Amino acid sequence: MTNVSSLIDQKTGAQSRLIYSDQAIYEQELERIFGRCWLFLAHESQVPNPGDFFRTYMGEDEVVVVRQDDRSIRVFLNTCTHRGNRLTRADRGNARAFSCNYHGWAFGLDGSLVTVPLESEVYFNEIDKNQFRLVPVERVDSYHGLIFGCFDKNAPSLGEYLGDMRWYLDVALDAMPGGTELLGATQKVIIHTNWKLSVENVCGDGYHLGWSHGGALKATQSGDFSGFTVGNSSVDLEGGMSVAGLNGNSVLATLDGVSGYAFYPNPTLALKYLSENRAKAVERLGKLRGEKLWGSQLNLTVFPSLQFLPGLNWFRVYHPKGPGKIEMWTWAIAEKAMPDELKQQILDNELLTFGPAGLFDNDDGDNLSACTVQSRGWRTRQMPVYTNMALGRSGKRVGLPGDIASGVVSEHNQRYFYRRWQEHMQAKDWSEVPQYNLNPLEASDEQRTVQTA
Numbered sequence: 001m002t003n004v005s006s007l008i009d010q011k012t013g014a015q016s017r018l019i020y021s022d023q024a025i026y027e028q029e030l031e032r033i034f035g036r037c038w039l040f041l042a043h044e045s046q047v048p049n050p051g052d053f054f055r056t057y058m059g060e061d062e063v064v065v066v067r068q069d070d071r072s073i074r075v076f077l078n079t080c081t082h083r084g085n086r087l088t089r090a091d092r093g094n095a096r097a098f099s100c101n102y103h104g105w106a107f108g109l110d111g112s113l114v115t116v117p118l119e120s121e122v123y124f125n126e127i128d129k130n131q132f133r134l135v136p137v138e139r140v141d142s143y144h145g146l147i148f149g150c151f152d153k154n155a156p157s158l159g160e161y162l163g164d165m166r167w168y169l170d171v172a173l174d175a176m177p178g179g180t181e182l183l184g185a186t187q188k189v190i191i192h193t194n195w196k197l198s199v200e201n202v203c204g205d206g207y208h209l210g211w212s213h214g215g216a217l218k219a220t221q222s223g224d225f226s227g228f229t230v231g232n233s234s235v236d237l238e239g240g241m242s243v244a245g246l247n248g249n250s251v252l253a254t255l256d257g258v259s260g261y262a263f264y265p266n267p268t269l270a271l272k273y274l275s276e277n278r279a280k281a282v283e284r285l286g287k288l289r290g291e292k293l294w295g296s297q298l299n300l301t302v303f304p305s306l307q308f309l310p311g312l313n314w315f316r317v318y319h320p321k322g323p324g325k326i327e328m329w330t331w332a333i334a335e336k337a338m339p340d341e342l343k344q345q346i347l348d349n350e351l352l353t354f355g356p357a358g359l360f361d362n363d364d365g366d367n368l369s370a371c372t373v374q375s376r377g378w379r380t381r382q383m384p385v386y387t388n389m390a391l392g393r394s395g396k397r398v399g400l401p402g403d404i405a406s407g408v409v410s411e412h413n414q415r416y417f418y419r420r421w422q423e424h425m426q427a428k429d430w431s432e433v434p435q436y437n438l439n440p441l442e443a444s445d446e447q448r449t450v451q452t453a
């Protein structure tokens with residue numbers, strides 16, 4: 001095991017470039033992060049009926065999410081227990097059984113081995129089918145429609161894992177009756193970058209928005225956006241906040257209740273929906289979340305590899321494929337209560353801005369690949385990189401969970417992301433992973449404020 005204590009310096013915000021290129025560190029991540037944390041698998045709307053299945057990854061392990069006849073969800077390693085073939089090759093579908101196309105063994109939805117061709121002739125009826133059940137993922141649970149799995153039987157519950165982050169997640173997932181759904185096909189993109197660079201780009205890096213995406217912003221911006229200006233010519237630190245310290249989960253938020261839709265060529269429909277439903281959101285979420293966060297631009301990160309942006313309305317999971325490669329899966333996300341015309345607009349705008357042909361993703365992909373490649377040279381990798389912006393300038397705010405820095409232009413969230421990474425990489429098991437409950441919700445709704453304490 002690599003001792004990573006010297007590779008992240010919390011005092012200076014420095015990271016060693018080895019964490020983006022070293023194969024041994026990557027193998028340790030598969031075990032201690034992807035093998036230990038709760039990982040997003042699928043949205044319930046993707047497997048609504050018994051027999052529905054969805055193929056995805058947990059780290060580099062391929063798994064299949066299956067809706068059971070009793071409507072519960074089970075998840076299995078997508079590998080045949082005979083000679084190890086991939087069991088289902090379809091991305092998703094509906095099945096009554098999964099039959100392996102190598103020798104024909106067939107497994108039920110519950111993972112049981114049902115059929116073995118020539119069982120009596122070549123196995124002489126001596127095979128113990130119980131021994132060859134599909135291997136289940138130990139822990140499966142869901143939160144407001146999002147299905148998560150975890151390989152570690154000693155992990156905290158999903159609720160504890162999400163912790164106070166649930167207060168922010170609910171703005172995106174539970175503001176309206178019926179919750180959310182994912183729209184469109186899975187958009188899959190391979191990027192030659194380290195997975196952590198992709199996550200940090202979205203979890204807190206508002207700094208690159210006005211600069212990297214200057215052209216894309218000019219092409220799409222139709223409304224006011226609190227937080228920053230195109231070209232980074234000015235910044236409004238009171239117009240947003242960076243929230244971290246939530247066990248590796250984090251939030252970047254504007255606070256105006258509308259700027260999630262600022263980058264729509266025509267946001268009229270979205271703004272109408274927000275104003276017609278604002279009172280309902282306030283009723284369900286309280287005044288602060290209903291007025292200031294619902295409809296705002298929110299970058300939500302669930303450690304380690306799930307991110308979504310209600311407003312811009314993309315929803316994404318990163319699958320690592322080695323230290324220098326990821327497969328990025330993206331969908332559009334919408335509230336079920338939205339009218340169909342708005343859902344179509346959300347999907348269209350998501351395709352315009354993110355995903356394979358998205359203006360923003362193309363800006364990011366090039367930078368993230370170059371950051372990864374530049375971490376490999378023998379001399380270059382001896383130089384650290386930094387997330388030291390606004391170091392030491394965060395604090396508590398009344399009634400808001402987490403440790404909060406002003407503005408969406410900060411490196412506060414990235415520092416916490418790397419701190420959590422380091423805590424997991426150092427810990428032998430969950431008993432050594434610290435759990436935080438910073439600034440829990442003890443205030444009444446009237447006391448809550450988004451102003452700096």
Ligand code: FES
Binds near residue numbers: 080081082100101
């Ligand atoms: S590998 Fe699947 S039936 Fe042989």
Ligand SMILES: [Fe+2]
Binds near residue numbers: 201209212213360364
């Ligand atoms: Fe970006």
